[in-house]
Structures are given as structure tokens and as C-alpha cells.
Amino acid sequence: MDQDLQLVKGNEAVAEAAARAGCRYFFGYPITPQNELPAYMSWRLPELGGVYLQAESEVAAINMVYGAAGAGVRVMTSSSSPGISLKQEGISYLAGSELPCVIVNMVRGGPGLGSIQPAQSDYFQATKGGGHGDYRMVVLGPSDLQELVDLTYESFNIADRYRNPVMILGDGIMGQMMEPVRFPELLDPQTLPVKEWATTGRGGKRKENNLINSLYLDAEACWEHNQKLGEKYRQMKENETRWEILYEDAEFYFAAYGTTARIVKKALESLRQRGYSVGLVRPISLWPFPDQAFASLAEKARGYVVVEMSMGQMVEDVRLAVGSELPVEFIGTAGGVMPHPSDISDKMETLIREVGGHK
Amino acid sequence: MKAVFTRPQALSDQATHYCPGCLHGIAHRLVAEALDELDLTERAVGVASVGCSVFTYNYFDCDFQQAAHGRAPAVATGIKRARPDSIVFTYQGDGDLASIGAAEAMHAASRGEKITVIFINNAIYGMTGGQMAPTTLEGQRTTTSPSGRDVSLTGHPLRMSEMLQGLPGVAYLARVSCHDVKHIRQAKQSVQKAFEVQREGLGFAMVELLSNCPTNWGMTPGESLKWLEENMIPYYPIGELKTPEAVTDHGE
Amino acid sequence: MVNEILIAGFGGQGVMLMGQILAHAGMEQDLHVSWMPSYGPEQRGGTANCGVVISEDPVGSPVVTEPTECVVMNLPSLEKFESSVRPSGHLFVNSSLCDQEVKRDDIQVVTIPVTEEADRLGNARVANMIMLGALASCLPNLPFDAIKASLRAVLPERHHQLIPINEKALERGRELYQQQ
Numbered sequence: 001m002d003q004d005l006q007l008v009k010g011n012e013a014v015a016e017a018a019a020r021a022g023c024r025y026f027f028g029y030p031i032t033p034q035n036e037l038p039a040y041m042s043w044r045l046p047e048l049g050g051v052y053l054q055a056e057s058e059v060a061a062i063n064m065v066y067g068a069a070g071a072g073v074r075v076m077t078s079s080s081s082p083g084i085s086l087k088q089e090g091i092s093y094l095a096g097s098e099l100p101c102v103i104v105n106m107v108r109g110g111p112g113l114g115s116i117q118p119a120q121s122d123y124f125q126a127t128k129g130g131g132h133g134d135y136r137m138v139v140l141g142p143s144d145l146q147e148l149v150d151l152t153y154e155s156f157n158i159a160d161r162y163r164n165p166v167m168i169l170g171d172g173i174m175g176q177m178m179e180p181v182r183f184p185e186l187l188d189p190q191t192l193p194v195k196e197w198a199t200t201g202r203g204g205k206r207k208e209n210n211l212i213n214s215l216y217l218d219a220e221a222c223w224e225h226n227q228k229l230g231e232k233y234r235q236m237k238e239n240e241t242r243w244e245i246l247y248e249d250a251e252f253y254f255a256a257y258g259t260t261a262r263i264v265k266k267a268l269e270s271l272r273q274r275g276y277s278v279g280l281v282r283p284i285s286l287w288p289f290p291d292q293a294f295a296s297l298a299e300k301a302r303g304y305v306v307v308e309m310s311m312g313q314m315v316e317d318v319r320l321a322v323g324s325e326l327p328v329e330f331i332g333t334a335g336g337v338m339p340h341p342s343d344i345s346d347k348m349e350t351l352i353r354e355v356g357g358h359k
Numbered sequence: 360m361k362a363v364f365t366r367p368q369a370l371s372d373q374a375t376h377y378c379p380g381c382l383h384g385i386a387h388r389l390v391a392e393a394l395d396e397l398d399l400t401e402r403a404v405g406v407a408s409v410g411c412s413v414f415t416y417n418y419f420d421c422d423f424q425q426a427a428h429g430r431a432p433a434v435a436t437g438i439k440r441a442r443p444d445s446i447v448f449t450y451q452g453d454g455d456l457a458s459i460g461a462a463e464a465m466h467a468a469s470r471g472e473k474i475t476v477i478f479i480n481n482a483i484y485g486m487t488g489g490q491m492a493p494t495t496l497e498g499q500r501t502t503t504s505p506s507g508r509d510v511s512l513t514g515h516p517l518r519m520s521e522m523l524q525g526l527p528g529v530a531y532l533a534r535v536s537c538h539d540v541k542h543i544r545q546a547k548q549s550v551q552k553a554f555e556v557q558r559e560g561l562g563f564a565m566v567e568l569l570s571n572c573p574t575n576w577g578m579t580p581g582e583s584l585k586w587l588e589e590n591m592i593p594y595y596p597i598g599e600l601k602t603p604e605a606v607t608d609h610g611e
Numbered sequence: 612m613v614n615e616i617l618i619a620g621f622g623g624q625g626v627m628l629m630g631q632i633l634a635h636a637g638m639e640q641d642l643h644v645s646w647m648p649s650y651g652p653e654q655r656g657g658t659a660n661c662g663v664v665i666s667e668d669p670v671g672s673p674v675v676t677e678p679t680e681c682v683v684m685n686l687p688s689l690e691k692f693e694s695s696v697r698p699s700g701h702l703f704v705n706s707s708l709c710d711q712e713v714k715r716d717d718i719q720v721v722t723i724p725v726t727e728e729a730d731r732l733g734n735a736r737v738a739n740m741i742m743l744g745a746l747a748s749c750l751p752n753l754p755f756d757a758i759k760a761s762l763r764a765v766l767p768e769r770h771h772q773l774i775p776i777n778e779k780a781l782e783r784g785r786e787l788y789q790q791q
Contacts, residue, residue, distance in 0.1 A: 007635050007644070007765075025441055051440045055433065056466035063430035063463070067437020070424045071404070075441070093427050144670075177673055178631065178646035180638045199422035199438065201402040201445045211416055212424040265671040338674055 005180040010170065011036035011078075013145050013181050014104055015044060017152035018076050022189035023102070024050025025075040027064035029057055031083045032116045033172040034106040038078065058083040062090030062103075069099035070212035072198025074156050074189060078104035080172070081122050082113060085130065091165055092131030095229070096214030100159035102152070104168045106175035109336035117336025118172035120258060123313035126169050127287040134226055136233040138240050139167045139286040141257040145179040151284070153184050158240060160192075162232055169286060171309065172336070173259045236288055243283050243290035247272075250279030251300065252352055255318045256307040257283045260339065264307050267344035278348060286314070294321040303327040303355050305348045310334055327355060367391035369400045371420040380580025382537040382570040383411060386479055387418055389543070389568075390448070393551040394421070397558065402446045404438050406431040408460075410452035411485040429460025432467035435474040446557055448475040453494040454484045457519045461493075464519070464565075471528025471562040475553045478519065481570040482591060489575030493517040496590055501575070516594060520567045524600045530562030532601040536569040536592060538584040549599065561603050569595055612667055614750060615675045619660035619692055620684025620705075625739035628765065629682070630661035632743060635761035636753045637665040645673035658687060665752060680749065682742055684725075686711060703746055705738065721745060723787050729780065734773075737780035744784020755785065 008016070015037050018026075026041040038054065045052045055061035061077050068075040079087060084105045094101060107122045109115035124130075126139045138158050142148040148170065155166040199210045216222035246268065256264040261282045271278045281297070281304075283290050294301075303326050306315040315330045322328055331347040333339045366372065369391035377383045394400045403421040407413060409428035416423035426434040431449035439447045456464050456478050467474065483501055484490040491501040491508060494516050498507040508516075520534050531553050535546035546568060553564035569591050571583040578586060616633060620626040630646050637644040648661045662675030681696045682703040683689040689709045696702050698717045707726030723745055729738035740762075747758045762777055 005638055007631070007638050007646070025437075027437065053436070053440060053470075056462055059430070060433040060436075060463050060466065063427065063433035064437035064440070066426070066430075067406070067424060067434035067439075068441040069437070070434075071438045071441040071445070073441040075437070089427055090430075097425070173647060173673070176648050178634060179670070179673070180644060199404045199424055200442055201404055201422055202400075204401045209420065210422045213416065215413065215425055259673075262670075263672045263674055269671065340676060341672065 004182045006183070007178050007180050008145070009036055009176065009178050010145050010148055011106065011175040012040045013149050014078070014152050014168065014170075015040035016183055017149040018102065018156070019044050019048060020184050020186050021074065021153045021156040022187040022192055023074040023076050023156060024048060024189055025068045025073050026050075026052045026077065027055050027061040027068070027075070028077050028079065029055050029061050029083060031080045033108060033175050034078050034080050034104065036175070037104065037106075058086035059090065062087040062094075065101050066090055066094055066097070066099060069094065069101045070097070070199050072195040072200055074160075074192070076102045076104070078106070080106045080108045081110050081119070084122060084125065088125075088131035091137070092133050092135060093214055094165045095131075095135035095137060096133060097212050098163040098229075099165070099212065100163050101165050102155045102159055102168065103165055104170065107169065107171045109334065115336035116172065118174070118259060118309060118338065119334060119336055120171060120260060120309040121311070121313065121334060122169065123286065123308070123310060126167050127289070127317075135229065136236065136287060137165045137167055138162075138236055138288070139169050140242070141169045141284060141286045142174070143258050143261045143282065145174070145177070145181050147284075148174060149181045149183060162236055164232065164236070169258070171259050173338070240285055241288045241290050241292065242285040243281065243293040245279065245281055245293055245297070247279030248297070249300065251277040251302045252348060253279045253281050253297065253301055253304050254307055254344070254348065255281045255283070255304055255314070257286060257314065260307050260309055263339055263341055264344055267341040267348070270341065271345050271348060276348070276352060283314070289317045289321065291321040294318065301326060303329070303351050305329045305331060305344070305351055307339055307344055308332045309338065327351060367395045369394040369403070369420055371418055373417055375418055376414060377411065378574045380571070380573040380583060381411075382481075382568075383479065385537050385543060386477065386568050386570065387415070389547050389550045390450070390477055391419065392547060393554045396551065397554055399446045399554060399558065402444060404442070404445045404447050406435045406438070406447065406449040408449065408451040408455040410455050412450050412452055412479065413486065415450045429455050429458070430463055431455065431460065432463040432472070432474065432476065436467055436470070436472050439472060439474050443473075446475070446554065448477060448554070450477045451479070452485065453478070453480045453482065453492045457493045457517050461519075465523065468523045468529050468563045468565070469526050471530070473557050473560050473562060474564070475557045476563070476565040477550070477553075478565055478567040479570045480519070480567055480595065481572045482516070483572050483575050485572050485575055489572070494519075496594055518595060520565070520600055523565065528563050529565070529601055530603045531556040531564035533599040534567040534569065534595060534597050536587065536597050538569070538571070538587045542597070552602070556603060567595070569597065612752065614663075614665045614680060614752070615678050616663040616665070616680045616682070616746070617660060617675045617678035617692060617695070618663070618682040618684075619658070619688035621687075622659045624659070624684045625736070626659050626682070626684060627661050629739050629743045629746075630663045631765045632758060632761045633663045633665065633747070633753065635765050636757040639757050639761060640752060640754070642667060642752060643670045645670045647673045647675070660688065665750070680746060682746055683709060684739070684742065685709065689713070701749055703742060705742060707738075721749075721788060721791055723784070725784070728783060728787065732776065732780055732783060734776050737777055740777045740780035741784040741787070744781035745788035746784075747781070748785045748788040755781075
């Protein structure tokens with residue numbers, strides 16, 4: 001067997017992948033269903049010479065991330081839906097002050113205290129800016145644990161490249177399930193490029209002070225700052241859009257991300273076995289949203305079924321990307337209930353029947 | 360010509376935006392003098408808060424981070440944990456530290472974070488236009504307590520230093536006042552000790568500086584100093600609340 | 612070939628561990644695997660179940676809704692999952708704690724009083740391993756030695772003094788399966 005494969009829980013997989021990416025600082029607060037992640041960090045980071053600290057609240061945790069990110073280190077926090085709501089102020093400040101960090105949301109049912117079972121109902125919050133102001137962050141939605149590991153590792157590079165927070169949007173199942181994964185090499189953070197902008201103290205090495213700040217009291221200066229950020233977000237759109245298409249020659253498509261995409265694959269295979277021409281568009285970057293994926297299918301595709309563990313959030317982006325010419329149907333579950341493959345395939349069969357597609 | 364009075368090196372060459380008669384300028388100077396005299400400026404990272412002191416980063420000649428309202432001790436924690444050799448200090452008013460940021464201040468103190476907190480208590484919100492603060496005295500008129508603070512409605516003024524006093528993580532704690540020269544000299548000693556405590560890695564250090572707000576108190580600067588002495592000090596007694604043995608007593 | 616296995620019982624019966632050992636053994640055989648727990652807020656004593664997928668191809672959905680093999684370690688689990696077993700699939704019933712006949716006649720039912728058998732071995736807590744021994748015997752993809760090796764890999768080291776009794780329990784389960 002492959003000696004490098006390890007059977008691990010999703011929450012632990014993220015934690016180890018972050019450590020491998022050179023993250024040595026973690027600040028968090030307990031919340032189900034992501035508790036294995038901080039628990040892993042609490043022994044793993046000290047072992048690597050780093051710091052794990054349990055904060056008094058999610059609000060404090062994200063601000064500790066702000067401080068550490070401003071001091072120039074790779075840093076991370078994780079939580080689940082209600083906790084991520086509390087972090088929104090800090091995320092806005094991180095984006096405004098252009099600080100790189102990685103935030104993991106193992107989404108659970110909402111709104112309010114909701115449930116602790118898996119959900120995808122934080123899509124709007126993650127991709128449309130849950131905090132105040134005109135900011136964006138790259139949001140990555142992996143659908144299996146190897147992809148979770150690879151994207152977590154890469155998310156630190158993306159964060160540093162743009163000096164911007166990056167979010168890993170998982171769900172309760174992804175955090176709790178186990179699959180074999182292969183981890184990348186352990187990176188020594190000392191080998192990373194020095195962040196010249198960080199507030200490390202001048203240390204006798206420079207005359208200019210470094211300042212981490214999002215306050216531009218003069219309206220013109222704030223406008224200029226927003227233009228600078230806007231240009232950065234444009235570059236993210238250009239370079240960080242990720243997606244997967246299954247069966248590029250199909251007539252009808254599902255669109256789904258994360259764990260839901262895996263359940264959809266089950267429905268997809270059963271439909272194909274019965275002769276239906278169906279495929280799947282799986283956005284991997286949820287922001288930037290892969291409009292191109294849908295554009296690439298425009299000539300052949302005759303309709304979409306969007307499947308989410310929500311009451312319908314990503315479906316709005318799919319409708320924007322597809323336009324009004326084609327039917328875009330939605331089927332979803334919420335509150336922690338997972339969609340059933342047979343309900344998903346029924347929905348697609350109904351669409352195909354209505355549009356007059358053929359087997 | 361011989362210079363008899365100069366700006367501390369840790370202060371930048373920039374005029375402040377503070378109102379005439381405000382004691383922020385003196386408090387800034389005390390912090391800068393401590394950084395100069397202990398030779399800590401090259402290692403210093405300040406954390407600015409939200410309130411009148413929001414632009415603190417413009418006035419100190421060292422690295423700075425601007426924090427969200429109340430979160431400065433959490434931000435300082437992140438910096439200090441990532442860079443333990445840095446000398447990290449926050450500069451916060453009473454709205455920032457004692458109201459919206461009470462939890463962050465309390466828990467940073469409880470963890471014994473090796474940071475220095477400069478807490479400016481002038482018993483009112485300044486920047487937003489003179490609203491009632493948690494530290495506003497009983498009967499004190501503000502824009503949101505126009506008939507004077509009614510403690511049956513809003514509770515009693517918060518003594519933050521006394522709240523922190525019992526926490527083992529706190530290594531140094533003092534309340535000082537800046538209303539006259541004698542007290543400013545005492546304040547200087549305390550600020551210096553609060554940085555020495557951090558340099559020696561002894562734990563959390565905080566100095567509460569009683570300050571004024573002539574603009575929002577509706578007084579002349581002179582009147583405000585007298586009001587501070589006669590009204591604030593009786594409720595907020597000055598002195599060292601906690602001192603570690605390892606710190607030298609500069610004494611008068 | 613795909614095995615979609617559901618293992619259900621109450622918290623503390625070790626159903627999660629059973630699933631993890633299977634998933635690990637599958638990985639060691641170069642198969643694609645996933646393990647997915649149900650989870651509730653309670654730490655002890657609630658109902659618990661996990662789904663394991665073992666497949667020659669990459670695992671699509673890790674969610675097991677129609678198990679090819681289903682284990683029920685107590686009565687509520689039997690009541691909840693009997694109807695979900697795929698036609699001609701296997702249902703393993705802990706008859707010590709399931710005082711009820713299986714109604715389905717389109718599935719293979721394996722009935723073992725694993726709680727009593729575990730008492731007979733001198734450790735009530737190895738009931739899960741007896742059941743795992745029986746279950747593994749009907750999974751041709753997983754050699755029995757692989758199950759034993761995975762027991763060692765998955766069990767935390769502080770419990771390794773319990774490996775002999777657990778191995779004995781696995782073997783007892785295999786014997787009981789073969790007797791049926």
C-alpha cells in the first residue's frame with residue numbers, strides 16, 4: 001500500500017495541512033463541529049515551536065489573528081457558523097488592513113444557534129462579505145479530504161500573495177469524516193519570504209515605521225484605498241478561479257459544491273446508467289465564482305439543477321452565470337439534513353421531461 | 360544654542376489633533392519618554408484603539424497596528440505571541456477598554472499577557488461627542504445622561520483597575536493622574552515600570568491615567584484639572600495597586 | 612465492487628471504532644475508503660452510527676443511505692435501519708440486545724448474541740470486536756489479517772494491552788459467522 005496515505009478526520013487534516021504550510025499560530029474558540037481542529041493544533045503547534053491559544057471569544061480570536069498576521073507570521077483560526085458570524089468584524093478589518101490569514105468555517109445548520117449537523121447555509125456570508133465594507137476574500141469549497149488538505153495548504157500561499165484573508169468553507173461532515181490523505185512536505189516558515197511590511201519593531205534595520213491600518217478618514221484617501229483593493233480583487237478573479245466539470249458533452253448539468261457535490265455524483269451516475277445525458281459543474285472557488293465554467297457549456301447545456309444544503313444561495317450565482325435563456329432549478333435541504341440521491345435524480349428527471357430532453 | 364527642552368525621540372514630528380488643554384499629549388509624552396529611556400523604541404509595536412486616540416500611530420515614531428474598537432489587547436496578544444521579543448503596548452480610552460473591550464482587557468490580564476496597557480480614563484466618550492462612559496461619575500452630565508448619571512438606571516462607574524487587581528496574571532497595576540506636575544512625575548515612574556515589567560517578561564502591566572476632557576466636560580482646561588482632582592480622584596484613588604518585587608523603584 | 616456499510620448502536624458500544632478499523636483495513640488493501648460518523652451533542656450514551664464506504668473506485672458520496680452491510684448493536688438501531696438495507700444485503704443483529712424478529716425476507720440476516728459472547732470472553736466491552744469479526748468474514752476484499760493489523764493501527768497506544776482480548780474477540784466473531 002501507499003506508505004504516505006493516512007486515514008484522518010477532516011478537522012485534523014486541515015490542521016496538519018496548515019502546519020505543513022508553515023502556519024505556526026492558531027487562535028480559536030470551541031464550537032461543534034470543528035473541535036478536533038483546535039485540539040490538534042493545541043499539541044501540534046507547540047511541537048513545531050509555534051503557539052496555540054484558546055481565546056476568550058471568537059471576537060478575541062480573530063483579533064489575535066489580526067495581530068499575529070500584522071506581525072508577519074502565517075496564522076489561522078477556525079470555527080463554525082455562529083462563531084464565524086462573531087468573527088465578521090475582524091474579517092472586515094483584516095481585509096481593510098490587507099492582512100493574510102486563513103479562516104476555516106465548518107458550516108452547521110442555522111440561522112441562530114441552528115443545529116450542529118452539516119449545512120451550506122453560510123455561502124452568502126462567506127462569498128458576499130459577511131462583514132461591513134467593500135471587501136472580498138477567496139473562498140474555497142473542497143469536496144473531499146485530499147482536496148481539503150491541498151486547498152488548505154494552497155490557501156496560505158493565496159493569502160500571502162494578495163495580503164488578504166482566505167476562507168476554507170467546509171461543512172460539519174467534512175470536519176467529522178475520515179478518508180485517506182497524503183500530506184505535502186512540512187514547510188519551515190523560516191524559508192518563506194520575509195514580509196517587509198510587517199510590524200516586527202524596526203529592530204534597527206529600517207528608518208520608516210510599518211503601520212497596519214484600515215482607517216482613511218479623508219474620503220478621497222479611502223476611495224483610493226478601495227480602488228487599490230478593487231484592483232487586487234480583480235487579480236484574484238483572474239488568477240484564483242477554480243472549478244471542475246464532469247462530462248463536458250452533457251446536455252443537462254447539476255451544479256453543486258463541497259460535500260453536496262459528492263452526493264450529487266451518486267445521483268449523476270445512476271442517471272447516466274439509465275441513459276440520461278447529465279454532467280456536473282462543481283465550483284471549487286466559491287469566490288471568485290467560476291462564471292467561465294458555465295460560459296464554456298453555453299452552446300450545449302439545456303438546463304441546470306443546483307443542489308445545496310441550504311434554502312438556495314449559490315443558485316443565485318448560477319442564475320447570474322447562466323443567464324435567463326436556460327432553466328435553472330433548485331433542490332436543497334437545510335438545518336443539517338442532507339439531500340438524498342434519489343430526490344436529486346428525481347428533480348433532474350423532472351427538468352429533462354419538462355424541457356423535452358431525451359435519454 | 361543649547362536645547363533645554365526637546366521632543367522625545369519616540370514621538371514623531373507631527374502636531375496632534377487633540378483639543379487644547381487635553382492631557383493626551385502629556386500621556387503620549389510619558390510613554391515616549393519611557394521608550395526612550397529604556398531604549399525600547401526599536402523593538403516597540405504600538406496598538407492604537409478607537410476613540411480620540413485613534414490616530415496614536417501618527418504620533419509615535421515606531422511600528423503600529425490599528426485595532427478595532429475594544430480589541431487592542433487581543434491584537435496585542437497576537438503580536439506578542441508571534442513576536443515575543445517585541446515590546447507591545449496598547450493605548451486605549453475608557454470607552455474602548457472599560458466598555459466594549461472589557462472582555463479583551465480582562466482576559467489578556469488573566470492570561471498574564473506580557474504586554475503594556477496604557478489606559479486613559481477621562482470619564483466620558485470624547486471622539487463621538489461626550490456620551491456617558493462606563494467610568495462616568497455619578498451625577499456627571501453627558502450628552503446621554505443630560506440630568507447627570509443616574510446609578511439606579513445605569514449602574515455605578517466601573518473601577519477597572521480594582522477589577523483587574525485580583526488576577527494573578529497581572530504583574531503591575533497603577534492608577535495615576537496627570538492633573539499637576541507632581542502627579543505627572545509619579546505617572547512617569549509608573550509608565551516606565553509598566554514597560555520594565557514587560558521587558559523582564561513578568562506579566563501583564565497596566566497604568567490607568569486619570570485624564571480630562573475640557574471640550575466635552577464643558578470647562579476651561581484649568582477648570583477641568585481642578586474637577587479631575589476634586590471629583591475623579593476620590594472615586595478612583597491613585598497609587599500602585601500591584602508591583603512585582605523585581606522592578607526597580609525609581610522613587611521620587 | 613462497492614461495500615457501503617452502516618454500523619449503529621448506542622454511544623460507548625464502540626461502533627465508531629469498528630468503522631474506523633474497516634476503513635483503515637480497506638486503505639491498507641489499496642482500496643478507496645471513507646468513514647463518516649453521525650454525531651449529536653451528547654458525548655456519551657446517545658445513539659451513534661457511522662457509515663463506511665470501501666470501493667475499488669474513488670468514493671463518490673460518503674453518505675451511506677442504503678447499506679450493503681448493516682450492523683445493529685441495539686434495538687433502536689434495528690428499528691431504525693432494518694428497512695434501509697439493500698435487497699440481498701446483509702443485516703448483522705446483536706440478538707443480546709434486540710428482542711425482536713427481523714421482518715425482511717429479502718436480505719441475509721446474521722444473528723449473534725455478541726454481548727453475551729463478550730461476557731463469556733470475560734470483557735463485555737469487546738462485543739463490538741466479535742461483531743466486527745463476523746462482519747469482516749463476509750467482506751472478501753478485507754483479509755482477516757488486515758483487520759487485525761488495523762486494530763493495532765487504530766487503537767490508541769494506551770489501550771494496546773487490550774489487543775490480545777480484542778483479537779480473540781475478532782476470531783470468536785469469525786467462528787460464530789462460519790457456524791451460521
